[in-house]
Amino acid sequence: MTTPGTLRVERVGVTVSGRDLVREASLEVAPGEVVALVGPNGAGKSTLLRTLYRARRPTSGRVLLDGEDVWRMGGRRLARRLAAVMQETPGEFELTGYEVVAMGRSPYKRAFQGDDAGDRKIITDALAALDVTGLARAPFDRLSGGEKQRVLIARALAQQTGTIVLDEPTNHLDLRHQLDALRLVRGLGVTAVIALHDLNLAAAFCDRICVMDAGRVVADGPPARVLTPGLLAEVYEVDAEVTIHPGTGIPQINVLPGLPLSGSGGSASPQPGHEGSTAP
Numbered sequence: 001m002t003t004p005g006t007l008r009v010e011r012v013g014v015t016v017s018g019r020d021l022v023r024e025a026s027l028e029v030a031p032g033e034v035v036a037l038v039g040p041n042g043a044g045k046s047t048l049l050r051t052l053y054r055a056r057r058p059t060s061g062r063v064l065l066d067g068e069d070v071w072r073m074g075g076r077r078l079a080r081r082l083a084a085v086m087q088e089t090p091g092e093f094e095l096t097g098y099e100v101v102a103m104g105r106s107p108y109k110r111a112f113q114g115d116d117a118g119d120r121k122i123i124t125d126a127l128a129a130l131d132v133t134g135l136a137r138a139p140f141d142r143l144s145g146g147e148k149q150r151v152l153i154a155r156a157l158a159q160q161t162g163t164i165v166l167d168e169p170t171n172h173l174d175l176r177h178q179l180d181a182l183r184l185v186r187g188l189g190v191t192a193v194i195a196l197h198d199l200n201l202a203a204a205f206c207d208r209i210c211v212m213d214a215g216r217v218v219a220d221g222p223p224a225r226v227l228t229p230g231l232l233a234e235v236y237e238v239d240a241e242v243t244i245h246p247g248t249g250i251p252q253i254n255v256l257p258g259l260p261l262s263g264s265g266g267s268a269s270p271q272p273g274h275e276g277s278t279a280p
């Protein structure tokens, strides 16, 4: 049974050793919606995502998947509904590419139950979708960062969940595979929350952009509404132009190099007294 994938993050806080890594973060994602989670390094994106796939228990607040608290669900039940592609790839895998993807089927099995023809088709299809069929027999440990990443996305695909959470899935990927991976996730029609650094990719592939800064959600909405020069200056401390692509209507961010905003105030104000002095 496929679940619709309604995700509700309700005022989630994560405090570790007295430090608030996430503060009162709320997020609602409708079935099939694709949301980008962006923000500077250390903003709390990975920590928030960990609370969704149950790798870090919230100190306060709740995470509800289709109305059920993920922290009260059985592990297998959650794994049938939510798949995660994490940032840190476990290095101890002594498995082939195929075997890593086959792990995606384990929530549907009893201990030591083998793969049937249906499983094998799902696994081979997932390998093909991520363009890693040729790596099926290769030891996972020896793959490049990008190849590992694609195999791990294939594993999440084989899990056939209604919701998928990805933490910087495009990090090690070349341009074509970045586009392929995001196109694929989009095309699945499942609910997706994706931590991304590339704001242009976020704008192109996601319905909404949720911006985190210093543990808080500071903006959330459609890309064109969220990605403004003002927000980029405030959150990322960069000077950027945002234009709307005439063909696609997608906002495009052009970060201006070498023009850091001066000081802490952030506004590059013209020197007083020079206005109107532009006569030739």
Ligand code: ADP
Binding pocket: 016, 017, 019, 021, 039, 040, 041, 042, 043, 044, 045, 046, 047, 048
């Ligand atoms: P992001 O993914 O947005 O870059 P993270 O969620 O990884 O940010 O980290 C948020 C902040 O929490 C960072 O300052 C990081 O150093 C800190 N942090 C992450 N994990 C821990 C931990 N286990 N203990 C203490 N601090 C942590």
Ligand code: MG
Binding pocket: 045, 046, 047, 087, 167, 195
């Ligand atoms: Mg992170």
